[in-house]
Amino acid sequence: MPLLAIPGLGAEHSQLHEQGLYWLACDSTENAATLCRQVIEAMPEQGRAALLGDARVLHAVLEGIDPTCGPDELALYEADTQAIVHLHDDLPRIDLPGRVLLVLVPTAAWEGGKSERWCQALRQAALAAGALIVVISAGQSASLVERLRAFNQSLDGLAQLYRGQGGVRYLQHFWSNPLGVAGSQDVELARRDRGFAVAGRLQPLADAGSDELLCLAQSQVLEGAPALSEHWQVFDSISEVGAKASRAVSATVIFAMDGGQRLDVLARQLHTLRQLRGNALKLVVREMAPTLRYQDEQLLLACGASQIVPFGASLSRFLTMVDSIQGYIWRRHLPADFDALLARLRPLPICGLVAPRAFAEAVQQMWHGHRNGEIVHQLLVLRPAPGLSPLQACSRTVFRRDGDIACVVGDVLFLFLFACRSEGVEQALDHIFQLSWKELFISQDVLVSLDSLAATAFLDETVPQPPLADSVALPSVQKRPALVPRQIALSLEGAA
Structure with missing residues (x-):
């Protein structure tokens, strides 16, 4: 049974039909030669094989091959790119029946297309002759692989060996053999003395497709x-x-x-x-x-x-x-x-001081995204410093964002900050309060639920009217002093 011969790759991903056409796309000539050598060395002694490619690639494959491994008969055919493109016409000269034919081809040969017709002709010839053809292309070509994926009826298997994510990887797009049909598989390879082997455990990509390099x-x-x-x-x-x-x-x-x-x-x-x-x-x-x-x-x-x-x-x-x-x-x-979803993650067109009832209803509506874990809001209870009422503390506030609302209930201020993470609370308060909020309020509590909004006080529909800023007598310690330049004199140390 022909094998791809990558240790660690399961049989369903490495066995090949005894007749048909497979394509292995490698990103470099070196990797193509290594993979080709592994396939040859894994073939049974009584097998009949043939290797076709240009002189340079043939030499790269043969110079490292283990003479004690592989088939007794390995025919060599030197062919340039043009000859490989017209390979179907030359197949009768190869004595194809019963053979495994390995075709090493540069990716550049298919820049003008025509790969589909070439695959169709080769697969039909392989099936008619009871032979197996394995095409190993060398060179980067995402467009070629994308075209090959589209006409999988002309291929029994398509896989890609490429460098990515810090190493060499083997991406199998689809694979058919006597065990059935296997889908996408992407594994990391390790380079050993005798070629490639799977690194670590094989992880099937049941959810992934074959275009993950794109x-x-x-x-x-x-x-x-x-x-x-x-x-x-x-x-x-x-x-x-x-x-x-x-x-x-x-x-x-x-x-x-x-x-x-x-x-x-x-x-x-x-x-x-x-x-x-x-x-x-x-x-x-x-x-x-x-x-x-x-x-x-x-x-x-x-x-x-x-x-x-x-x-x-x-x-x-x-x-x-x-x-x-x-x-x-x-x-x-x-x-x-x-x-x-968009409605849950967008604030209502409301901001500033509102009535307790309007506050409770708006917060409950905007809280849905928080419940679903899609977004984080902050619901705060601020208690003013002694001598200040909540409305006096709000005399100099600026609400700039929709969804940022506040209300007064008893002697405390409830404040809701839409789409605000916990680490952003202090910055948000700095933007809202023109005076130092750390001096305006003696405590700041964060509520993790809306239970407090069910209280009777939140049925009040009275819209609060904060006093004018100029009419509020705030303790001087709470006012941020204006910055005034002052002159200082410098003297040299030790001067007389």
Whole structure:
């Protein structure tokens, strides 16, 4: 039984049919020669094999081969690229019946296409002759592999050996043999004395597809640089990226977020792709201008974003971050209703001091995202310093954000901060209170539930009217003194 002969690779992923056509795409001539040598050495002694390629590649395969391994009969055929492209016409000269034919071909031979017709002709010839043909291509070509994946009826198996994630990896797109049909499999390889072997345990990628090397990106994220490799495809608009990504399975899809990009449009695009294509797709947002607030980031993450690269990250840092999520599977729950999700993560158009009833109703409505773990809000109870009423403490406040509201209940101030993490509370209070809030209030408690809002006092519909700032006599210690320049004199130490 012919074998791919990579130790650690299960039989369902390494056995081959005794007749048919397989394609192994290697990113370098060295790796192609090593893999070819392993296949030859694993063949049974009584087997009949033939090796076809140019003189340089044939020499690279044969110089390291173990003479005690492999078939008794190994025929060698030297052929240039043009001859390999027309191989079907020369097959009668090879004595194909019953053989395993290994064809080493440079990837550049298929730059003009025609690979589908070539595969169809070779597979038909192999089946007719009861032979097995294994094509091993050498050289980078993401476009070739993508074309080969599309016409799997002409191939019994397609796999890719490439350098990535700090080592050499083996990506099997599909594989058919007497044990059945195997889907996508991506494993790390270790280079041994006699070739490649699986490093560590074999991990099936049940959720992943065969396009995980592909990067689909908006052109802005590369800062004017061209596509970084053949695996990158660059587009001008979010719609173009989305259209291409709608046919992807586990590719990396990168969107740009700048001042001209509407957040809801991007969020909807992420949600649609995640809903349509599943959890193996890697969705990345690169912030090209300082536009995303905490609540915006949470919306994008809830809609399916795998990673958000913040503004200020260099191009090299951005690429490192993208590389770090290769193999990542999105594990969050995706809400089915985008509009309902958007409503939960957007504040109500209300801010400032409101009546207790309006406060309770608004907080309860905006709290839904907090319950679902999609966003964090802060509900505070502030107790004024002695001699101050809550309304006096609020005489000099500025509420700038929708969703930031306050109300007075008894002798305390309730304050709700929409989309505010715990570490951002003090900064938020600095923005709201023009005077030092640490001196205005003697205590600050954080409520983790809305139970307090069920009290009878929150039925009051009276809108509070804080006194005018100029009419409020606040303790002088609480007023921030104006900065006035003062003159100081310097003297040299030890001067007479």
